[in-house]
Every structure is written in structure tokens, then in C-alpha cells.
Amino acid sequence: MAGETGMFMVQQTIGSVKCCKCGILMQPNAANMCVKCLRSEVDITEGLLKRLVLVHCPDCESYLQPPRTWVKLQLESKELLTFCLKRLQKNMNINKAKLVNAEFIWTEPHSKRVKVKVSVQKEVYHGAILEQSYLVEYVQQDHMCESCSKVAANPDQWVAAVQLRQHVSHRRTFFYLEQLILKHGAAARAVRIKQMDHGIDFYFTSRSHGNKFVEFIGKVSPIRSRSDKQLVSHDVKSSIYNYKYTFSVEISPICREDLICIPPKAAGTLGNIGPIVICTKVTNSIALLDPHTLKFGFLDADQYWRTSFKSLLTSRQLVEYIVLDIEPVSSEVIVGGTKYVLAEAQVARVSDFGKNDIMFNIKTHLGHLLKPGDLALGYDLYSANTNDMEFDKYRGFIPEVVLIKKSYEEKRQKRRPKPRAWKLKSLVMEVDEKVNEDKEASEYEQFLKDIEENPELRFNISLYQNKDYQPSEVASSVADGEELPSVPFNELLAELDDLELRDDDDDDDDEEEEEDKMAE
Structure with missing residues (x-):
């Protein structure tokens, strides 16, 4: 301790000196000048680029990355800032200054200007480091990329067409697929999209882009596909063949909330669940749940198309029921990441109220959601008229009602329409x-x-x-x-702005285009 040894600590202080130009007190540095005087003597941004040109395609909102690559970037995105700084550093003498920070300065979106505030550092006067900010202006020069030029010259000029089809009476699957495609930018290279009666057609300028799109659809839904090609032209001298490719993609007709009488062959691969099951989720596989035992299983695309069964009843045939009584018979169970509780319930059709006293005693997997007095949507197997041969085999052994989900329609109708947030x-x-x-x-x-x-x-x-x-x-x-x-x-x-669509590696585009031109 200091008292016992007779020693004490002295706090070191930094002395001050006067600036050799203006005379104000400052901390000493190698130049013996304050920052203000240093900046008046030396401009470290001298000789640095303050204006650059960005070649921009107005149709697809992409930018040219010399020599031939086009990159799709959104205004004021991190990717655009990185792109701008790379262009700046490529034209900046590394020995002149060091880039330390950069940020966008807001400009009117239609001004054809992108402004970036850049901070640089440079050594001056015997090792003194000076930092200075300046503005770099990027001028957008509109020039259509090769793909957009082809489309503008002839809108029907496409190389690959992907025809998505699902043979069902509704478009719920396509509404969901549309959101997945937007989120992942899967259709970023489509030159034309057309909505058809039972699906959507996507047109691409490259066969490889069509292939990648089909691969994406196969990762998010159970599909089977085939491809065909048609000869467009043939150059005899150079032996170059030009084809148009068509990819026919069929999506499984099984949708979420569908009721299925599962064939014995498919049930055997899933541990003999069923025979009446509910489709709870559709990704690249089909999740099936037995609502009376809470057994579940998954069928991938190959397994499904080998049996290729159809739904017994679909969501368009749901009937509204009122829950008269319900009693859980099991504790909460997690099935496929979703909570369920098996319960015994007494229900009646809402349409029967005041007409008859028909009630049904059933089992349901919705014991954690329903309580007496609630409304639920389910399938009426008591009066269902189907031509499913498998279903006819089990008549008398299957439940009269299968509940699918809780209904909120009555509560929605009691209040005035509310805009969504x-x-x-x-x-x-x-x-x-x-x-x-x-x-x-x-x-x-x-x-x-x-x-x-x-x-x-x-x-x-x-x-x-x-x-x-x-x-x-x-x-x-x-x-x-x-x-x-x-x-x-x-x-x-935060904002409803254009989504930032991801591009695949553009370095492979030239190779892909060459492959498309080769005869198979």
C-alpha cells in the first residue's frame, strides 16, 4: 500500500502546445497544427473521384457491372452501397487515401442521382492522420440490358416457358406460392408472367433460368414435371440449333385442410394411420394427421405420385358446426411442431338449429382450442355423397363428422369491416x-x-x-x-417497398447462355 511503503501514484497528463498557425492550445501532433489549420493547408480529397456514372437498366432495375454482368439492386440498399464503393475504390488510388466510412444522402428517386457521403483518411505532415468527408455523386445513365432489349424488340421472344398447374377448384395454393416466389426472388428473371385458369405461366430468356425456377418450385411443393423442346432455327454452317423449351409442372392436388381417405398402400408407408386423415401442411412433402389417434406421417413427392390419391373432401365443402360439449381425453401433444389435444365432443350442424335435434358425438384433435358454444368448421361425412371406392369400404367404421378448425365468421360479421394493418x-x-x-x-x-x-x-x-x-x-x-x-x-x-430479389451468381450467366445454344 502507498501509506506503508511511502510511495504514491502520479497521474500522467498530456501537455498542450500552441498551433503554429493560429496559436490555439491543442494536443501535440506531428504537424504542430490544429485540425482546422491542417484542413486549410491540405485537402486530402484532392484528386479523388467525386462523380461517377452508373449504367442502369430502367426496365429490370439492374446495374451494369463491367464488362457484361447486370446486377439487380434496390435504391439505398446495402448491396447498392457496396456496389458503389467498389466502383469508387476501383478508380481510387490506394496510396492517396483510405476509405473508412460511407452512407447514402437522400435524393429524389426520379432524379437519376445516387449520392454517397464518403469519409477518407490520409497521412500528412510527418505521420499526422487527417480524416475528411466529401460527397460522391453517381449519375444513372439509362441503358437497357441485353435481356430487356430482346423483350422490348419482341415481347414474345422467350426461350423457356414454365407452366404451373394444379387441378383443383380453387387458387389457394397459387396465392401461397406467389408469396414464396416474391420472398425468395425466384421469378426475378421472368420476362413475362401470365395467370391462367388453373395455374400460372412463367417465361424466361434462358433455359437454365427456367430449370432453376422448376427446382425452386420442387423445394416448396410436391410436384412432377416434364420438359419438351421445339426447334426454332438451325444454322447449317455453324451447326447451331435454337430451341424453345417448355416445362410442364403439375402440383399435387392435395391441399392444406383437405380430408383424405388414404389408400392402404400409402397408409402402410406411414405406419398404418387412417383411413381418414387430414392434410395439415404442404411443403415439398405432405403432412397427414389422423384426428382420432394423433398419429401423423409425411409423404414426399415421389411417394405421393406413386399412389397419386385425391382428396375425399376439400375446404370448399366445409360445414359449420356448434360445439355443445367438449371434454379432453389426453394431455397436450406436439405433433409435427403443432399443438393438439385429443377430446370427445358433442356437436350439431348450425343449419339444423330450429329444424331437428340431430347431434353427433365425435373425437377431435382441437381440444385445446374449442369450448362449449364455439363454432367450428368440419366435414359432414354423415350425409356426404362421394364416389371414392376406398371410402365406401369403410362406411360404418368412420366418424360422422371431422372438425378441421375453429370458426370466427360469426364474430367477424358482428362488427363493421375493419381494414387490415x-x-x-x-x-x-x-x-x-x-x-x-x-x-x-x-x-x-x-x-x-x-x-x-x-x-x-x-x-x-x-x-x-x-x-x-x-x-x-x-x-x-x-x-x-x-x-x-x-x-x-x-x-x-417496416415498409411496403419493392422486395429485394436475389440473383444467382451472375458469373455463370455467360456459360449458361452458351449451354442453351448448344444442341442436345
């Missing part, structure tokens, strides 16, 4: 004349309700804040003492 993006598509717009609008509204009710459905899609939404102008969403399903605010993205 969120929005979805949409693909820019041409619409075929055969599409029924009224039917599609009704199905899209049901898809939005499904998003509100099902958090698992929201997991893979992007939802954006609705800038026109005014919380103070609408009533509370509480009805009959229970809050209606809604999307939590923390799941919304």
Missing part, C-alpha cells in the same frame, strides 16, 4: 380472359383470413405495414369477450 405484395401478371375475377377475389380474402388465423402459414411469407392504416379510426377487434385472430405488429416489415 398489413399488406402483401403481388406479382405483376397478365390475366387470361377465362379467369373468374369475382371468384378469385373471394378466395383471396379467405387466404388473408387464413394468414391471420394460422401463425405457421405466416412463417414463410413477408407481410408489410399498411401505410394507409389508421388505428384510431377503427373499433377494437374484441368481439363477445374474445379477440379475433390478427397479425402481431412485430411480424410486419
Whole structure:
């Protein structure tokens, strides 16, 4: 200790000196000048580029990365800032200055200017380091990329067409696929998108781009596909063949919430579940749940197409029931990442009230959601008229009612229409004349309700804040003492701007184009 040894600590202080030019006190440095005087004597930004040109394609919003690569970038994105700085550093003498910081300066989006505030450091006067900021202006020079030029010259000039089809009576699957495609930028290279009666057509200028799109669809839904090609031209001298390629992609007709009478062959691969099962989720495999035993299994695309069964009943045939009594018979079980409770319930059709006293005693997997007095949507097997041969074998051994989900329609109808605080993006598509717009609008509204009710459905899609939404102008969403399903605010993205579509490695584009030109 200091008292015992007679020693004490002396705090070291830094002395001050006067600037050799203006005479103010400052901490000493190698130049013996204050920062203000140093900047007046030396401009470290002298000789550095302050204006650059960016070649920009106005159609696809991409930028030219010399010599031939086009990169799709959004305004004021991190990727655009990186792109601009690389262009600056490529033209900057490394010995002159060191780049330490950069940020965008806001400009009007239609000004054709991108301004970046750049901070650089440089050694001056015997080792003194000086930092200075300056403005770099990038001028957008519009020039159509090769792909857009071809399309502009002839809109029908495509090389590969992907025809997505699903043979069902609704478009719920395509609404969901549209959001996945937008989120992952899978259709970023499509030159044309057309909505058809039972699907969507995507057109690409390269066979490889069509191949990659088909691969993406195969990762998010169970599909089977085939490809065909048609000879367009043949150069005899150079032996170059030009083809048009068509990819026919069929999506499994099994959809979420469908009721299925599973064939014995498929049931055997899943541990003999069923025979009546519910489709709870569709990705690149089909998740099936037995609502009476809580057994579940997954069928991948290959397993499904080997048996190729169809749904017994679909969501368009759901019937509304009222829960008269319910009693759980099992504890909470996690099945495929979702909570279920097996329960015995007594239900009656809402349409039967005041007409008859028909009631059904059933088992349901929704014991954790339902309580007496609730409404639920389910399938009426008691009066179902089907031509499914497998189903006819089990008549008398299957339940009369299978509940699928809790219903909130009555509560929604009791309050005035409420605008949503969120929005979805949409693909820019041409619409075929055969599409029924009224039917599609009704199905899209049901898809939005499904998003509100099902958090698992929201997991893979992007939802954006609705800038026109005014919380103070609408009533509370509480009805009959229970809050209606809604999307939590923390799941919304900040702005409804154009999505940043990811591109594949552009370095391989030239090789891919060469491959497309080669004869197979």
C-alpha cells in the first residue's frame, strides 16, 4: 500500500502546445497544427473521384457491372452501397487515401442521382492522420440490358416457358406460392408472367433460368414435371440449333385442410394411420394427421405420385358446426411442431338449429382450442355423397363428422369491416380472359383470413405495414369477450417497398447462355 511503503501514484497528463498557425492550445501532433489549420493547408480529397456514372437498366432495375454482368439492386440498399464503393475504390488510388466510412444522402428517386457521403483518411505532415468527408455523386445513365432489349424488340421472344398447374377448384395454393416466389426472388428473371385458369405461366430468356425456377418450385411443393423442346432455327454452317423449351409442372392436388381417405398402400408407408386423415401442411412433402389417434406421417413427392390419391373432401365443402360439449381425453401433444389435444365432443350442424335435434358425438384433435358454444368448421361425412371406392369400404367404421378448425365468421360479421394493418405484395401478371375475377377475389380474402388465423402459414411469407392504416379510426377487434385472430405488429416489415430479389451468381450467366445454344 502507498501509506506503508511511502510511495504514491502520479497521474500522467498530456501537455498542450500552441498551433503554429493560429496559436490555439491543442494536443501535440506531428504537424504542430490544429485540425482546422491542417484542413486549410491540405485537402486530402484532392484528386479523388467525386462523380461517377452508373449504367442502369430502367426496365429490370439492374446495374451494369463491367464488362457484361447486370446486377439487380434496390435504391439505398446495402448491396447498392457496396456496389458503389467498389466502383469508387476501383478508380481510387490506394496510396492517396483510405476509405473508412460511407452512407447514402437522400435524393429524389426520379432524379437519376445516387449520392454517397464518403469519409477518407490520409497521412500528412510527418505521420499526422487527417480524416475528411466529401460527397460522391453517381449519375444513372439509362441503358437497357441485353435481356430487356430482346423483350422490348419482341415481347414474345422467350426461350423457356414454365407452366404451373394444379387441378383443383380453387387458387389457394397459387396465392401461397406467389408469396414464396416474391420472398425468395425466384421469378426475378421472368420476362413475362401470365395467370391462367388453373395455374400460372412463367417465361424466361434462358433455359437454365427456367430449370432453376422448376427446382425452386420442387423445394416448396410436391410436384412432377416434364420438359419438351421445339426447334426454332438451325444454322447449317455453324451447326447451331435454337430451341424453345417448355416445362410442364403439375402440383399435387392435395391441399392444406383437405380430408383424405388414404389408400392402404400409402397408409402402410406411414405406419398404418387412417383411413381418414387430414392434410395439415404442404411443403415439398405432405403432412397427414389422423384426428382420432394423433398419429401423423409425411409423404414426399415421389411417394405421393406413386399412389397419386385425391382428396375425399376439400375446404370448399366445409360445414359449420356448434360445439355443445367438449371434454379432453389426453394431455397436450406436439405433433409435427403443432399443438393438439385429443377430446370427445358433442356437436350439431348450425343449419339444423330450429329444424331437428340431430347431434353427433365425435373425437377431435382441437381440444385445446374449442369450448362449449364455439363454432367450428368440419366435414359432414354423415350425409356426404362421394364416389371414392376406398371410402365406401369403410362406411360404418368412420366418424360422422371431422372438425378441421375453429370458426370466427360469426364474430367477424358482428362488427363493421375493419381494414387490415398489413399488406402483401403481388406479382405483376397478365390475366387470361377465362379467369373468374369475382371468384378469385373471394378466395383471396379467405387466404388473408387464413394468414391471420394460422401463425405457421405466416412463417414463410413477408407481410408489410399498411401505410394507409389508421388505428384510431377503427373499433377494437374484441368481439363477445374474445379477440379475433390478427397479425402481431412485430411480424410486419417496416415498409411496403419493392422486395429485394436475389440473383444467382451472375458469373455463370455467360456459360449458361452458351449451354442453351448448344444442341442436345
